[in-house]
């Protein structure tokens with residue numbers, strides 16, 4: 001099979017960085033047409049810069065990086081420096097990027113790429129709030145049916161929420177954008193907290209990254225060292241969850257993941273449960289399925305894949 005053409009939409013973020021490194025080290029599985037930055041973990045000014053820092057860390061300076069929306073569709077931006085640090089990529093000390101930002105707006109790049117490439121051949125890998133995607137769909141509805149698949153990190157059912165008692169961060173930040181995406185009719189695969197909280201970087205797993213001895217391996221170990229403190233304190237877990245790499249790993253090895261095809265709706269109106277992913281896991285409604293909601297993964301297989309691929313950089 002030829003590599004899948006993908007656009008990575010992202011708000012780096014240490015776990016976004018690992019997801020991008022996995023994609024950039026896997027050319028036989030995916031061709032990264034571009035990376036589009038969105039405001040999320042930190043403001044856009046930093047996420048677009050961080051995306052370029054990660055490309056340079058991987059030695060892939062030819063991947064075009066675009067800046068997108070700097071705020072959610074209809075709300076104030078909420079950020080997560082309490083998890084990711086002031087820069088969004090706290091942990092390693094990485095140089096400022098020298099590769100250029102593209103002039104084109106990320107939303108226009110997404111639209112133009114979907115129109116240019118054959119219909120059904122471009123997958124959107126979404127690692128942050130869905131603002132860029134929903135904006136593209138609103139601006140150019142003709143591109144919706146041209147998307148091959150959206151694989152996104154967001155939401156939760158059994159784990160309920162991380163930013164509020166009932167909402168996961170990416171969906172909470174821009175629930176209106178999430179609603180547009182989930183109602184779009186595109187084939188969607190969701191990596192919710194239910195699965196990403198099982199992708200924990202335990203000490204031996206982090207040592208395996210560090211022991212690669214390469215700039216990327218060491219940086220991944222330092223990044224997870226930094227942001228694991230948050231989850232250890234909050235959940236008493238064994239290490240940091242690598243949320244976003246579940247998205248790019250799924251494109252390489254879907255057999256590592258299992259889930260159900262179900263209906264998922266987004267709560268946008270309630271102040272109390274804003275951004276909740278109302279996932280009909282038990283099939284108690286007759287609402288039509290609109291997403292594959294992943295619930296479990298082979299964590300050892302996932303980490304073996306990450307170490308093998310990132311070790312190539």
Ligand code: BDR
Pocket residue numbers: 013014015016041080083127128153162168169170243244
């Ligand atoms: C998601 O929010 C961000 O903090 C992470 O990068 C991930 O995309 C987890 O809720």
Ligand code: CA
Pocket residue numbers: 010011012013015016041127128244
């Ligand atoms: Ca992210």
